[in-house]
Amino acid sequence: MKNNTxxxxxxxxxxxxxxxxxxxYGALPWWSFMATNFIIALAIPQKPWVAFLTGALGVGAIWxxxxxxxxxxxxxxxxxxxxxxxxxxxxxxxxIVITGLIGxxxxxxxxxxxxxxxxx
Amino acid sequence: MRLLPFLASAIVTVSLVTVLNxxxxxxxxxxxxxxxxxxxxxGFWKNxxxxxxNFDAHILAGDLKGKVDVYMDDRLVPHIYAENxxxxxxxxxxxxxxxxLWQMDFQTRVASGRLSEIAGADKLSIDKFFRRLGMVxxxxxxxxxxxxxxxxxxxxxxxxxxGVNAYLKQLSSEDMPFEYKLMNYEPEAWTPKKTYLFLMFMxxxxxxxxxxxxxxLTNTRDYLGFDLFDKLYTNQQxxxxxxxxxxxEFATASIHPVAPANVDFAYLHKKDSTVMATNESDAPEAxxxxxxxNNWAVAGSKTKSGRPILASDPHLGLNLPSLWYEVQITTPxxxxxxxxxxxxPAVIIGFNDSLAWGVTNAGRDVLDYYELKFKxxxxxxxxxxxxxxxxxxxxxxxxxxxxxxxxxxxxxxxxGPAMYDAHYQNPQSKGRNLAVKWTAHExxxxxETFYKLNRAKNTEDYLKAISxxxxxxxxxxxxxxxxxxxxxxxxxxxxxxxxxxxxxxPGDDTSYVWxxxxxxxxxxxxxxxxxxxxxxxxxxxxxxSYPYYLGTASSFPLYRGISVNKQLAAMSNITAEDMxxxxxxxxxxxxxxxxxxxxxxxQMESLSGAAKNMVNKMNQWDLYNHPNSEGMxxxxxxxxxxxxxxxxxxxxxxxxxxxxxxxxxxxxQMLKDSNFSVAxxxxxxxxxxxxKEQVALGIEKATVQLSLLEKENKLSWAAFKATRVLxxxxxxxxxxxxxxxxGGENIINATSxxxxxxxRMIVHLTDEIEAYGLYPGGQSGNPGSPYYDTxxxxxxxxxxxxxxxxxxxxxxxxxxxxxxxxxxxx
Numbered sequence: 001m002k003n004n005t006x007x008x009x010x011x012x013x014x015x016x017x018x019x020x021x022x023x024x025y026g027a028l029p030w031w032s033f034m035a036t037n038f039i040i041a042l043a044i045p046q047k048p049w050v051a052f053l054t055g056a057l058g059v060g061a062i063w064x065x066x067x068x069x070x071x072x073x074x075x076x077x078x079x080x081x082x083x084x085x086x087x088x089x090x091x092x093x094x095x096i097v098i099t100g101l102i103g104x105x106x107x108x109x110x111x112x113x114x115x116x117x118x119x120x
Numbered sequence: 121m122r123l124l125p126f127l128a129s130a131i132v133t134v135s136l137v138t139v140l141n142x143x144x145x146x147x148x149x150x151x152x153x154x155x156x157x158x159x160x161x162x163g164f165w166k167n168x169x170x171x172x173x174n175f176d177a178h179i180l181a182g183d184l185k186g187k188v189d190v191y192m193d194d195r196l197v198p199h200i201y202a203e204n205x206x207x208x209x210x211x212x213x214x215x216x217x218x219x220x221l222w223q224m225d226f227q228t229r230v231a232s233g234r235l236s237e238i239a240g241a242d243k244l245s246i247d248k249f250f251r252r253l254g255m256v257x258x259x260x261x262x263x264x265x266x267x268x269x270x271x272x273x274x275x276x277x278x279x280x281x282x283g284v285n286a287y288l289k290q291l292s293s294e295d296m297p298f299e300y301k302l303m304n305y306e307p308e309a310w311t312p313k314k315t316y317l318f319l320m321f322m323x324x325x326x327x328x329x330x331x332x333x334x335x336x337l338t339n340t341r342d343y344l345g346f347d348l349f350d351k352l353y354t355n356q357q358x359x360x361x362x363x364x365x366x367x368x369e370f371a372t373a374s375i376h377p378v379a380p381a382n383v384d385f386a387y388l389h390k391k392d393s394t395v396m397a398t399n400e401s402d403a404p405e406a407x408x409x410x411x412x413x414n415n416w417a418v419a420g421s422k423t424k425s426g427r428p429i430l431a432s433d434p435h436l437g438l439n440l441p442s443l444w445y446e447v448q449i450t451t452p453x454x455x456x457x458x459x460x461x462x463x464x465p466a467v468i469i470g471f472n473d474s475l476a477w478g479v480t481n482a483g484r485d486v487l488d489y490y491e492l493k494f495k496x497x498x499x500x501x502x503x504x505x506x507x508x509x510x511x512x513x514x515x516x517x518x519x520x521x522x523x524x525x526x527x528x529x530x531x532x533x534x535x536g537p538a539m540y541d542a543h544y545q546n547p548q549s550k551g552r553n554l555a556v557k558w559t560a561h562e563x564x565x566x567x568e569t570f571y572k573l574n575r576a577k578n579t580e581d582y583l584k585a586i587s588x589x590x591x592x593x594x595x596x597x598x599x600x601x602x603x604x605x606x607x608x609x610x611x612x613x614x615x616x617x618x619x620x621x622x623x624x625x626p627g628d629d630t631s632y633v634w635x636x637x638x639x640x641x642x643x644x645x646x647x648x649x650x651x652x653x654x655x656x657x658x659x660x661x662x663x664x665s666y667p668y669y670l671g672t673a674s675s676f677p678l679y680r681g682i683s684v685n686k687q688l689a690a691m692s693n694i695t696a697e698d699m700x701x702x703x704x705x706x707x708x709x710x711x712x713x714x715x716x717x718x719x720x721x722x723q724m725e726s727l728s729g730a731a732k733n734m735v736n737k738m739n740q741w742d743l744y745n746h747p748n749s750e751g752m753x754x755x756x757x758x759x760x761x762x763x764x765x766x767x768x769x770x771x772x773x774x775x776x777x778x779x780x781x782x783x784x785x786x787x788x789q790m791l792k793d794s795n796f797s798v799a800x801x802x803x804x805x806x807x808x809x810x811x812k813e814q815v816a817l818g819i820e821k822a823t824v825q826l827s828l829l830e831k832e833n834k835l836s837w838a839a840f841k842a843t844r845v846l847x848x849x850x851x852x853x854x855x856x857x858x859x860x861x862x863g864g865e866n867i868i869n870a871t872s873x874x875x876x877x878x879x880r881m882i883v884h885l886t887d888e889i890e891a892y893g894l895y896p897g898g899q900s901g902n903p904g905s906p907y908y909d910t911x912x913x914x915x916x917x918x919x920x921x922x923x924x925x926x927x928x929x930x931x932x933x934x935x936x937x938x939x940x941x942x943x944x945x946x
Contacts, residue, residue: 070168079165084853106137110133116122
């Protein structure tokens, strides 16, 4: 893949799909998407910061998206309770943001590490 | 040179994921594993149940014999229609697990002393307490007896267990209940023993108060001396209105318990032991002394329809998920509806197509301590009857999270387990070696009582069913469609001599043994009395003409019973709505007696302006504990403060907390005497204080607090009381706080801070049974489900649901029926 503008959306999409797919296997650890991100970033060479962003956006979007979907279907019942157990003042929005952020960070770091390995 | 950034990036990544994959300390507790907990495909988001979830399902199970149809109504109550009894209990187990798995697991862990396994060393003292009290030992006795002698109960509990485990087998880890994810542990298989452990826990909750009360009473007696003790903790209750009406004649006693010859010096006056305590640990909170309940049945002669009506509302700790789970079970042998315990098969309080039944706690003392003298520190022998007697040893291994196992070696004596010894003490045990003897240690087929009540057709069946009941002693009320009403206090009750077992007894002397268990037909019982109703509200069941000692009067709340009986006696043409109004009645009969008694000692002219104002407000109060009533808050704070002023000087010098005298002691003294001799402050030797001065002091002290409450706008009774239904982990975010509800201690609507009517039920025994009920919770134990706390607001408002008790065809067609779960053989 030589076209960089094409590589970015493909990386994001792949990372999202792989994260979702491996997440379906509940018996695997919750961080298994880090392995899929790692492999994707090894397979698709990009600049380190681009690798980080694509991996981060891929996982962050799927985590935040899934959480939002489940939360809407639940009328924020559980998220509001959890946002009171965690020190978030009952804000389900903040809880979704943090959920997305964790996916974003871990996904990005995993891809970043892989891209450095490729060049190491 | 990209090696460095690679290493740096790898280190950061691994550190991040590690931090997010461990439980971090927050204050005294621990966070969930955040990454896992927030992962939308693994963590808590998976427990966010769809608001419009569809509960239809088809479940295949190898352990079933036939087909079972379950229809769920719009309150998520399952109506189970099975082709045979065992399949019905299998499905009951499955549904309990599907909706209440975590609580079943958690409650049996508490009962068996296994909290440290999930929560760490912090919980060790609670675990040790339950192990040493013999909770596991008792459950083992029952399990052995049922396995060896009772094939029907064994099959019932086995089918229930298989149902729970069938649910567990198909449960994937991402779908496990919310609390497992929060606390970071996993479900484990159910066993019949866990059902018996759960029932042991109910025995503890309803009779285990003696485990702390007996120690505290002993220490109080030692501190005050028996004579003063006997005055302040008198067993005399002048205003008692017992369950069995006064003047009823009792059968001649077949056992004549005799107090030992040395009782005065060796038991009642015994000096306290001087052995120093070692290894002190905290005991868990003692069971609430208000664990009680109301139940009653009115005969057709007093109802509008001419048919009996039965009411039952057990008062217990108010928790989410609730202790109760509503269910209908219909098989070719029987059809029953009511509240069941997640953890146990059958319906516990409910009705069938012939009769209805309910329970209240009997409050009788069935747990005693015996003081032991061990030969040496091995605890291998103890002194009994002039010789050394050998103990056996029971080993209990307590697993502790993140730490090594703790091993408890408990010396077993002929009395029971040596609960307190050099390895286990608390401030109240004061270094003594104590064996505990408790009727709950004996094997019992308690679950069979409910199994048979579910199927009972008439009064004889009811009596046969409850005759098997041993512990915790209960008042079983009953009403039949054919017009009988009855109540019986049933349990395994010790034939006691006066004050036997109120205090620690000498354990080296045969003369202190239990001299017998009272035969069932001598237990208090009444059927179709002339007054047209039977009732109980945890008061003493009988007057002083009953030949056996019941236990210390502090175990028998006095006032609710007076209220219930007075109102029932005055009612006629009763309807189910009238019974709902009575169950939620807020009249304060205690205040009605205590307020005028107190006012005899109030000298208005000597009070400050603010205090006068409060006393006036108190006197204008209508004596109802309504949510918005300010008079009740004022009365309560003034009364408590006066009591404190009167008793403080007697009790406050003790280094360990002593038992406070019951409120009726002061009320009855005030009504009798113009001046109560114990009111003299024993610490001011030169001055004799009058009760009037103590009352004034109490009122002024209360006024300070009341003025603060007034400023904060918290003077209304509901705001002050702040009733809450607490999640079992005491997490506020999962609880319902500050409910707008009246009632309280001594009130028929016995709703106090975190305790009260845990299931309200009214059954009108017409041809088609007309029943109402609800509990302060919801059918789903999942905090992420809209059915988690569905009934709480309705319950607080004193409203009821009509219970659907219908044949399969009628239920299928009912407008409230929403879902169908089919079970068939795999």
